[in-house]
Amino acid sequence: MQKMKQMYSGKAKSVYFTDQADYLILHFRNDTSAFDGEKVAQLDRKGEINNKFNAFIMQKLAQAGIPTHLERVLSDTESVVKKLKMIPIECVVRNIAAGSICRRLGVAEGLDLNPPTFEFFLKNDALHDPMINEYHIRSFGWATDEQVAKMKELTFKVNGVLQKLFADAGLLLVDYKLEFGLFRDQVVLGDEFSPDGCRLWDKETRKKLDKDRFRQGLGGVVEAYEEVAHRLGVDLSPL
Numbered sequence: 709m710q711k712m713k714q715m716y717s718g719k720a721k722s723v724y725f726t727d728q729a730d731y732l733i734l735h736f737r738n739d740t741s742a743f744d745g746e747k748v749a750q751l752d753r754k755g756e757i758n759n760k761f762n763a764f765i766m767q768k769l770a771q772a773g774i775p776t777h778l779e780r781v782l783s784d785t786e787s788v789v790k791k792l793k794m795i796p797i798e799c800v801v802r803n804i805a806a807g808s809i810c811r812r813l814g815v816a817e818g819l820d821l822n823p824p825t826f827e828f829f830l831k832n833d834a835l836h837d838p839m840i841n842e843y844h845i846r847s848f849g850w851a852t853d854e855q856v857a858k859m860k861e862l863t864f865k866v867n868g869v870l871q872k873l874f875a876d877a878g879l880l881l882v883d884y885k886l887e888f889g890l891f892r893d894q895v896v897l898g899d900e901f902s903p904d905g906c907r908l909w910d911k912e913t914r915k916k917l918d919k920d921r922f923r924q925g926l927g928g929v930v931e932a933y934e935e936v937a938h939r940l941g942v943d944l945s946p947l
């Protein structure tokens with residue numbers, strides 16, 4: 709497969725066309741950002757860890773019957789994925805309160821959410837990814853009702869698979885964000901699942917092992933990502 713010109717460069721990944729119209733190459737960079745790009749840094753090895761972490765998780769999800777865009781890992785920092793028509797919406801499930809829900813609703817970090825709660829956000833940096841509801845999605849035509857139902861179903865199905873996977877590694881899956889797109893009209897999980905887009909706490913100590921270490925200046929960001937990868941059994945050795 710031939711890597712062709714760049715299609716898009718985001719805050720953490722670059723996307724390349726390939727010589728096959730249905731496939732793209734995702735390049736996971738070391739760039740890390742928070743607060744809509746206000747805080748940025750280069751974190752050594754992060755791109756490689758997230759590429760391999762993401763592939764590991766996407767394979768587990770595929771085995772559980774969740775359609776994903778991942779085709780194969782191409783290099784330490786690149787993966788081949790199906791080219792999706794992305795739906796500009798972020799789907800967030802929260803098992804424990806943390807981050808923006810605490811600020812918005814005045815609840816304490818660490819509160820168990822039973823049942824887990826679900827939120828939609830519009831993917832729009834200029835507007836700071838505002839929270840939206842299903843009526844907005846319908847009125848503005850961002851997705852059909854059927855696609856919305858599928859995104860919710862798949863996002864909760866991911867919760868069932870990953871809560872168990874992380875629990876077995878001594879980790880709490882606090883919350884996570886998923887992005888979906890369309891491949892030949894099918895709703896498919898795209899983008900990435902890594903500690904950049906979820907919250908993971910040690911089950912016993914509740915130590916943060918995700919991007920909150922970067923957001924909150926706690927240090928040891930990459931070391932935390934590596935620890936999570938090792939606990940799960942992700943192979944981080946060079947390809």
Ligand code: ADP
Pocket residue numbers: 716717718719720721722723732777789790791792793794887889898899900
């Ligand atoms: P951002 O755009 O938020 O800065 P990234 O740096 O992660 O985020 O950029 C990756 C971009 O690629 C995102 O906009 C994401 O929606 C998009 N993307 C992820 N997977 C696919 C895919 N399979 N097909 C097309 N676009 C994708």
Ligand code: UDP
Pocket residue numbers: 798800806807808809837883884885904905906907919
């Ligand atoms: N998240 C993300 N990208 C975003 C916004 C949120 O990956 O643009 C993830 C974030 O890492 C967390 C979950 O979605 O795991 C919920 O994020 P929250 O709404 O609490 O926002 P935050 O306070 O993290 O900005």
